Amino acid sequence: MSLVKILSPKIEKAVSEIFGITPEKIEFQATRKEFEGDITMVIFPLVKILRGNPVEIGTKIGNWLVENDENVEKFNVVSGFLNIVIADAHYLQFFNEIQPDSQFGIQKPNENAKAILVEYSSPNTNKPLHLGHVRNNLLGYSVAEILKASGKKVYKTQIINDRGIHICKSMVAWEKFGHNETPETSGLKGDKFVGKYYVEFDKAYKTEIEALKAEGKSEDEAKKQAPIIVEAQEMLQKWEAGDEAVIALWKKMNGWVYKGFEETYQNLGVDFDSYYYESNTYLLGKDVIEQGLASGVFYKKEDNSVWIDLTAEGLDEKLVLRSDGTSVYITQDIGTAIQRIKDFPDVGGMVYTVGNEQDYHFKVLFLILKKLGFDWAQHLFHLSYGMVDLPSGKMKSREGTVVDADDLMAEMASTAKNISEELGKLDTYSDNEKEKLYKTIGLGALKYYILKVDPKKRILFDPKESVDFAGNTGPFIQYTYARIQSILRKANFNFSAPQTGIALHAKEKELLKQLELFPQIIQEAAQNYSPAVVANYVYELVREYNSFYQAVPILGSEVENEKIFRVQLSNKVAQVIATAFSLLGIDVPERM
Numbered sequence: 001m002s003l004v005k006i007l008s009p010k011i012e013k014a015v016s017e018i019f020g021i022t023p024e025k026i027e028f029q030a031t032r033k034e035f036e037g038d039i040t041m042v043i044f045p046l047v048k049i050l051r052g053n054p055v056e057i058g059t060k061i062g063n064w065l066v067e068n069d070e071n072v073e074k075f076n077v078v079s080g081f082l083n084i085v086i087a088d089a090h091y092l093q094f095f096n097e098i099q100p101d102s103q104f105g106i107q108k109p110n111e112n113a114k115a116i117l118v119e120y121s122s123p124n125t126n127k128p129l130h131l132g133h134v135r136n137n138l139l140g141y142s143v144a145e146i147l148k149a150s151g152k153k154v155y156k157t158q159i160i161n162d163r164g165i166h167i168c169k170s171m172v173a174w175e176k177f178g179h180n181e182t183p184e185t186s187g188l189k190g191d192k193f194v195g196k197y198y199v200e201f202d203k204a205y206k207t208e209i210e211a212l213k214a215e216g217k218s219e220d221e222a223k224k225q226a227p228i229i230v231e232a233q234e235m236l237q238k239w240e241a242g243d244e245a246v247i248a249l250w251k252k253m254n255g256w257v258y259k260g261f262e263e264t265y266q267n268l269g270v271d272f273d274s275y276y277y278e279s280n281t282y283l284l285g286k287d288v289i290e291q292g293l294a295s296g297v298f299y300k301k302e303d304n305s306v307w308i309d310l311t312a313e314g315l316d317e318k319l320v321l322r323s324d325g326t327s328v329y330i331t332q333d334i335g336t337a338i339q340r341i342k343d344f345p346d347v348g349g350m351v352y353t354v355g356n357e358q359d360y361h362f363k364v365l366f367l368i369l370k371k372l373g374f375d376w377a378q379h380l381f382h383l384s385y386g387m388v389d390l391p392s393g394k395m396k397s398r399e400g401t402v403v404d405a406d407d408l409m410a411e412m413a414s415t416a417k418n419i420s421e422e423l424g425k426l427d428t429y430s431d432n433e434k435e436k437l438y439k440t441i442g443l444g445a446l447k448y449y450i451l452k453v454d455p456k457k458r459i460l461f462d463p464k465e466s467v468d469f470a471g472n473t474g475p476f477i478q479y480t481y482a483r484i485q486s487i488l489r490k491a492n493f494n495f496s497a498p499q500t501g502i503a504l505h506a507k508e509k510e511l512l513k514q515l516e517l518f519p520q521i522i523q524e525a526a527q528n529y530s531p532a533v534v535a536n537y538v539y540e541l542v543r544e545y546n547s548f549y550q551a552v553p554i555l556g557s558e559v560e561n562e563k564i565f566r567v568q569l570s571n572k573v574a575q576v577i578a579t580a581f582s583l584l585g586i587d588v589p590e591r592m
Helices: 003-019 044-050 053-067 088-098 131-149 165-177 189-212 217-226 227-240 244-268 280-296 329-341 358-373 375-379 406-423 431-451 473-492 506-516 518-528 532-552 560-583
Strands: 039-042 072-079 081-086 115-119 154-160 273-278 304-307 317-321 348-354 380-385
Touching: 003 039, 003 044, 039 473, 039 560, 044 053, 044 358, 053 072, 053 081, 088 506, 088 560, 115 131, 115 304, 131 154, 131 244, 131 348, 131 380, 131 518, 131 560, 154 217, 154 280, 154 329, 165 227, 165 244, 165 518, 189 217, 189 244, 189 560, 217 227, 217 304, 227 244, 244 406, 273 280, 273 532, 280 304, 280 329, 317 329, 317 431, 329 348, 329 358, 348 358, 348 375, 358 375, 358 380, 375 380, 406 431, 431 473, 431 532, 473 532, 506 518, 506 532, 506 560, 518 532, 518 560, 532 560
Parallel strands: 115 154, 115 348, 154 273, 348 380
Antiparallel strands: 039 081, 072 081, 304 317
């Protein structure tokens, strides 16, 4: 149990007995480094009620705690702050309770509670996954793992955007320029292969536009009349009409892409419990629109287009069906949300991991679902995140300059290799061990660098900086874990028995205080849908451990129970590092 939970009722009782009032809330904060104490009570809220001297109020509460709570050893009062020193016995008891618990901090799911469905990835089937998808996948996967660790039942899913004009562009380009080439004959992954033809389409389209402009057409006329875009539009119409040849080509090219996606997901270390396809859900969305039209949720304009008026809620009017009856993007999202509840009746809420350029879209979507009368629509959350930039500038996909996810992962492993070789850390490793470790370090660096930043913030991702073995990086934390494993291998004695009666070193106490926070950190990260809370916690834990490592002998201690305790403490820190990193989707190496 945390100090806040232990001390709050004691202080409430103290205030009640001393001053005859019951405070609404006890406010705590971390004790400032320059003062002695393990936790600090803020006295100022009581000063407003009691209209007394804050030092006198704090001193009376402190004396009561020393006399009535065995956990409180002593105290000091600085202005309006009561700094409380907790007895070593409390920390030893806490540690002996968690020491054998390999799942410390993880809550078992409540099987009777409603589940949460977390959506992430959601790619288009006309190009490979890129750096933006990497942040999306890492965020969604980590949030799902953190929610599970906080005690929630979670399903991971994605919606694949497998229909529309952008898909037809790749199909038209392959038919025109492909000459029956396949991923196998080209040596390309399926998603990269199809993405190549998306780029080819754009090149051809631009050439045709320039030719038409040279004939005197305006730019708008040229964009509409270019033969290749007309072909793509005709192909889309045939697809929607169920043309067998078009559908067969669509299935073949999408199949190539899905195979490529799965390889990327496996390398990235993310997974899914279910897959949804826009081609399957947009029709349900159209049916729901028709039902909502009948019930008055939507209205039809003179041109037969269907809209919803959200101006009373501070939003705009929103088109939900075009005048020709075809769906728009939000139509598919409505259908997908409803289908998911049909498929997973125990789901009570959903998290959508989508970039912040779609903030308005999700406000509209959530409001429409509420107006349609779905109770679960009250529990929808848009996990909005910022763009990822590289030092070289923003990515562009149509020109073929997108930062490919596969290439990025390979580059991270290569960067880890170069830095490791410069440092000479892996001289005793075999080639296979080195390659495996380079991937672990490189992926850990990538994931940690992205996840340590609050999702709402934009990121400038620097691959070389992320693989630094010092500072707030994944490799720094992985190296500390490996260092602890080395200590454990050298500890040729039994260190499982509980230890009592030890006078704690200040560094040991600080480390125990950090460990005590871990369950609370998981809950906070889950409530805020923020892996950054876990990432920055584990960095602070590692910093504290390295300070402890430098300050006190571990295996070199001459006092037997002290040596055993320090090995136990090191082991528990390593377990928490591994658990925290698993929530971020990061592996930890046994040697490094």
